[in-house]
Every structure is written in structure tokens, then in C-alpha cells.
Amino acid sequence: xxxxxxTLALPVTMVAIxxxxxxxxxxxxxxxxSAAEQISADRxxxxxxxxxxxxxxxxxxxxxxxxxxxxxxxxxxxxxxxPQLLAELAxxxxxxxxxxxxxxxxxxxxxxxxxxxxxxxxxxxxxxxxNTLKFxxxxxxSINGQRVIGSTAIVLSGSSTILVNEVPxxxxxxxxxxxxxxxxxxxxxxxxxxxxxxxxxLGGMTVSISRKTLKxxxxxxxxxxxxxxxxxx
Amino acid sequence: MxxxxxxxxxxxxxxxxxxxxFIILLKSQGVxxxxxxxxxxxVPSLIQTEQENQQLSVDNEKLxxxxxxxxQGQSATTLANQQLQEAxxxxxxxxxxxxxxxxxxxxxxxxxxxxxxxxxxxIHEGYIREIFNALWNGGAEAIAVNGQRVTTNTEVYCSxxxxxxxxxxxxxxxxxxxxxxxxxxxxxxxxxGWFRLxxxxxxxxxxxxxxxLNNVVIPAGKLRDYHSAKPAKEGT
Numbered sequence: 001x002x003x004x005x006x007t008l009a010l011p012v013t014m015v016a017i018x019x020x021x022x023x024x025x026x027x028x029x030x031x032x033x034s035a036a037e038q039i040s041a042d043r044x045x046x047x048x049x050x051x052x053x054x055x056x057x058x059x060x061x062x063x064x065x066x067x068x069x070x071x072x073x074x075x076x077x078x079x080x081x082x083p084q085l086l087a088e089l090a091x092x093x094x095x096x097x098x099x100x101x102x103x104x105x106x107x108x109x110x111x112x113x114x115x116x117x118x119x120x121x122x123x124x125x126x127x128x129x130x131n132t133l134k135f136x137x138x139x140x141x142s143i144n145g146q147r148v149i150g151s152t153a154i155v156l157s158g159s160s161t162i163l164v165n166e167v168p169x170x171x172x173x174x175x176x177x178x179x180x181x182x183x184x185x186x187x188x189x190x191x192x193x194x195x196x197x198x199x200x201x202l203g204g205m206t207v208s209i210s211r212k213t214l215k216x217x218x219x220x221x222x223x224x225x226x227x228x229x230x231x232x233x
Numbered sequence: 234m235x236x237x238x239x240x241x242x243x244x245x246x247x248x249x250x251x252x253x254x255f256i257i258l259l260k261s262q263g264v265x266x267x268x269x270x271x272x273x274x275x276v277p278s279l280i281q282t283e284q285e286n287q288q289l290s291v292d293n294e295k296l297x298x299x300x301x302x303x304x305q306g307q308s309a310t311t312l313a314n315q316q317l318q319e320a321x322x323x324x325x326x327x328x329x330x331x332x333x334x335x336x337x338x339x340x341x342x343x344x345x346x347x348x349x350x351x352x353x354x355x356i357h358e359g360y361i362r363e364i365f366n367a368l369w370n371g372g373a374e375a376i377a378v379n380g381q382r383v384t385t386n387t388e389v390y391c392s393x394x395x396x397x398x399x400x401x402x403x404x405x406x407x408x409x410x411x412x413x414x415x416x417x418x419x420x421x422x423x424x425x426g427w428f429r430l431x432x433x434x435x436x437x438x439x440x441x442x443x444x445x446l447n448n449v450v451i452p453a454g455k456l457r458d459y460h461s462a463k464p465a466k467e468g469t
Contacts, residue, residue: 085313
């Protein structure tokens with residue numbers, strides 16, 4: 001080994017040390033990774049089955065819901081209730097939100113996924129937007145499919161999950177926030193584009209508004225009155 | 234630096250091995266990371282469907298109950314009237330009374346001095362909205378501010394010196410009444426922004442008062458005519 005140059009001794013030693021180090025790390029991570037992969041795969045399959053289960057349940061419940069509504073409609077017609085009473089009921093149910101509605105309105109899409117957005121859309125922003133839309137005379141509003149009613153609270157759960165009517169509305173793909181608003185199209189468009197859109201755009205978000213005929217789902221929660229008693233029976 | 238063939242090849246092999254190992258290391262790290270991400274994205278949609286399912290099943294039960302009443306042959310008109318009463322209650326067009334909270338907010342009696350921000354001496358519409366949000370979150374059953382019932386159409390909009398609520402001009406003091414479980418209402422209120430108002434009270438002298446009352450009377454809201462929205466069938 002006399003032929004080895006002394007100058008070479010240092011780099012070779014370094015390389016050898018680095019190699020040994022890397023090999024040991026590699027062996028370790030490989031072990032960890034395969035174990036993690038195993039766990040992760042197990043979890044994924046479990047999660048997928050749970051998800052598909054609940055999705056199936058969801059479709060079933062929705063069809064049940066539709067069938068029941070139709071049966072109810074038929075039952076009402078059969079017994080022949082006063083049509084004026086029914087009209088009043090329908091009107092009230094649109095206001096309280098338990099009735100799905102359709103009509104002209106605007107569709108607002110807000111995208112805050114861009115990297116140059118310093119503060120993503122928060123609950124306060126959503127509340128402000130809703131307030132402005134009500135100011136503009138909105139008749140029905142939904143955020144990502146959740147109907148906004150009088151007693152709707154928009155709150156944060158954890159650090160980033162937004163709850164509307166106690167249901168998380170965050171989306172994992174597609175446009176993050178879609179608001180459907182039914183009402184006078186010109187007023188809604190005017191008020192939103194002048195009062196709210198500029199602020200959102202200033203915050204780096206992408207905002208698009210389009211006039212459309214929309215269908216807004218009903219409020220799926222329940223009203224409960226435990227403490228409040230009606231004044232006039 | 235002079236090296237013979239063997240040395241050079243040795244170094245070469247070592248370098249290649251090093252690079253190779255490094256790449257494998259990076260790759261395995263990446264795989265582990267991406268899998269975690271996939272899992273995380275599946276969670277919210279799962280929670281979402283679960284919640285929706287819960288809402289739907291409650292709703293379905295309600296419908297079933299109603300349907301069974303029809304099947305039992307109850308008088309249709311009585312039933313419809315019952316429903317109408319319920320819908321009126323939900324929509325907030327019936328005055329209600331019950332135990333609840335009274336919150337009073339008022340501008341500061343003191344004027345801003347020197348560098349102080351005069352905006353911190355006034356009650357803004359945002360505070361009122363924040364309080365509403367907290368109260369609804371705390372399970373409030375009915376809310377009114379300065380005698381204006383808060384319904385689905387109620388706006389609380391800052392219009393300069395006054396706040397527009399239900400299309401009327403409202404000036405301070407703002408008295409917010411809410412009916413519900415007073416404990417949960419207070420807890421929700423304290424969870425959201427109540428302390429920030431407390432700071433304003435201490436430093437700038439705004440009024441922030443919370444009273445628990447045995448009986449609060451909340452007036453009926455007005456029903457607005459809808460021109461655009463029409464009832465639609467549920468579903469896709």
C-alpha cells in the first residue's frame with residue numbers, strides 16, 4: 001500500500017466515512033419506510049372502505065329523502081289541503097331554508113390557493129360576504145352546498161376547517177369556495193363586485209362572478225326551540 | 234495530483250455508490266411524505282359525508298313521522314296548520330319569549346386624545362355580527378338587536394354614522410337580546426371575541442355589558458316577498 005499517496009488518504013477516508021454513514025441511514029430508513037408503507041396502506045384501505053361505506057349511505061339517504069318528499073307531496077294532494085295554506089307554507093319554508101329553491105342569481109367562485117395569497121379566505125371574510133349579499137337582498141345563499149339560514153354560524157374548527165351549519169365545507173380539490181346566491185341578479189352582481197370582490201382580489205385571490213339560474217339545496221339541520229315560547233299562540 | 238488507474242477507479246466507484254444511495258434515500262423519503270398527504274386529504278371529505286348523513290337521517294325521520302301522521306288519517310288541515318305554525322316559528326315571524334342574555338354595547342363617552350385611533354372608541358358593525366355568530370354557534374333560538382329580529386334576511390351593514398339593520402337605521406347603544414340556554418350562550422360568547430371588547434372597554438371606555446335574564450321578549454320579524462326564488466325539488 002506504499003503506492004497510496006498521502007494526499008489521497010484524507011479524501012478517501014472522508015468518502016469511506018460518508019459511505020458508511022449513508023449505508024447505515026439507508027438501511028434504517030428502508031426498514032422504517034417499509035413499515036410505514038405497510039401501516040399507511042392498511043390505513044388507506046380501511047379509510048377507503050369507511051369512505052365508500054358512508055358515501056353509499058349518503059346516496060341511499062338522499063334517495064330516501066327524495067322518495068319521502070314525493071310521498072308527502074302525494075299525501076297532501078290526496079287529502080286536499082287548502083292551496084292557499086300550502087302556498088303560504090312553501091313561502092315560509094323558502095325563508096326558513098328547509099325548502100330547496102331555484103331561480104336567477106349569481107355564482108361566485110373564490111380561489112385562494114395561489115401562493116401569493118398571504119391570508120387564505122377565513123370565516124370573517126365569509127361572514128362579511130354573506131352580510132353584503134343579504135344587504136343586496138339575497139333570497140337564498142349557499143356556501144359549498146350548505147344553505148345559509150338565519151341561525152347559520154360560520155366558525156373555525158381546528159386551524160383551517162370551516163364549519164357552516166356545523167358541517168365542514170372545505171374542499172380538497174376544485175375551486176375552494178363556491179357561493180350560490182338567488183335574488184335580483186343586477187343588484188347582487190353590483191353589490192358583490194363593488195363591495196367585496198376588490199378586497200378579495202387585493203388579497204391575491206381569484207374571484208369570478210357569473211349570472212346563472214341556480215338551484216340551492218335545502219337546510220338539512222333542524223330547528224329546535226327548547227327555551228323560546230311563542231308569544232301569540 | 235497524480236493518481237494511478239486503481240485509485241481513480243476506486244474513487245469513481247465510491248462516488249457512484251454514494252450518489253446512488255443518496256437518490257434512494259431521497260426517493261424513500263418522498264414516498265413516505267406523499268402517502269401521508271393522500272391520507273390527510275381523504276379525512277375532510279369523510280367527515281363531510283358523515284355529517285351530511287347525520288343531517289339527512291334526522292330529516293328523513295322527521296318526514297317519516299309526518300307521513301305516518303297522514304297515514305293515520307289526521308285531519309289534513311290541522312296538520313297543515315301545525316306545520317305552518319312551525320314554519321312561522323322557524324322563520325322568525327312569531328314573537329318569542331324565554332330565558333336569555335342581554336348584551337349592551339355603546340360607543341365610548343370619552344373622545345380620542347392625541348395619537349389614539351378614534352375608530353377604537355366606536356361600536357362597529359363587525360362586533361355585532363361577531364356576537365351574532367357566537368350566539369348562533371352557542372345554540373341561540375332567537376336574537377334581536379334594538380328590537381329588530383334577526384332573520385335569514387337580516388343585514389348588519391355599516392352605513393357611515395349608523396348601522397343598517399333590517400333596512401332600518403340603528404344608532405348606539407346596541408341592545409342585543411338572545412334566547413337560549415344561558416350557560417352555553419355565555420360560554421360561546423366568551424369563546425369568540427368577548428375579551429377583545431373587554432380590552433376596548435378598559436382602554437377606551439366603550440360600554441360592554443352582559444346580563445342574564447329570566448325572561449327576554451323578542452319581537453316577530455317581517456316576512457319579505459321573494460321575487461326570484463321559487464320552490465324546487467330536492468336532489469341533483
